Amino acid sequence: MESRKIYNRIAILRKEKSLTRNELADKVGVNFQTIGYLEREEYNPSLDLAFRISEVFELPVDLIFSTEPLTPLSQLLTKK
Amino acid sequence: MESRKIYNRIAILRKEKSLTRNELADKVGVNFQTIGYLEREEYNPSLDLAFRISEVFELPVDLIFSTEPLTPLSQLLTKK
DNA sequence: AATAAATATTGTAAATACACAACATTTAAT
């Protein structure tokens, strides 16, 4: 199908919680190197993995992942 | 990682719009048989495909897909 | 500056997603 690249906020969200990739990987249930691949956006997560990450961060999938390059989360909070 | 099964509302949403699988497949940009696989939940879509479907239906990913078996959408609209 | 911890890179292998084809079955329309 020629899959589009999906952008994500994993690295920022992980740092907000002061987690290492290893720690996040444990919570999510994947290899720590998989977190690396995702943060570098070298490949897209499966839908299940996206959901696992969304559960760990307690945020909807659409807030963490996007088909468009991501602006900093803080920017989303400003009035306009 | 042992991927969990993801449930979805594709069939209902498609029927609400009176689309055939072929028509939905065209909009989404996949083979019509892929829509079949997804509706039967025989495999999970990639994250990109989930986003494409979410774009076609103009609904967030989390409303269409879930790690839990899905209740009818109508039920979501009732007070309680 | 030396060390340790974290992250990046490269490579191999397995599982899953997706395309596509051919045929069977079900559903809808006349």
Added chain:
DNA sequence: ATTAAATGTTGTGTATTTACAATATTTATT
């Protein structure tokens, strides 16, 4: 009841996701 359209089933092939290992590089800590 026929026919046509839609959906299901089975199978093969390719691409992508993930695991894991080994080593290199970067960043933090002392």
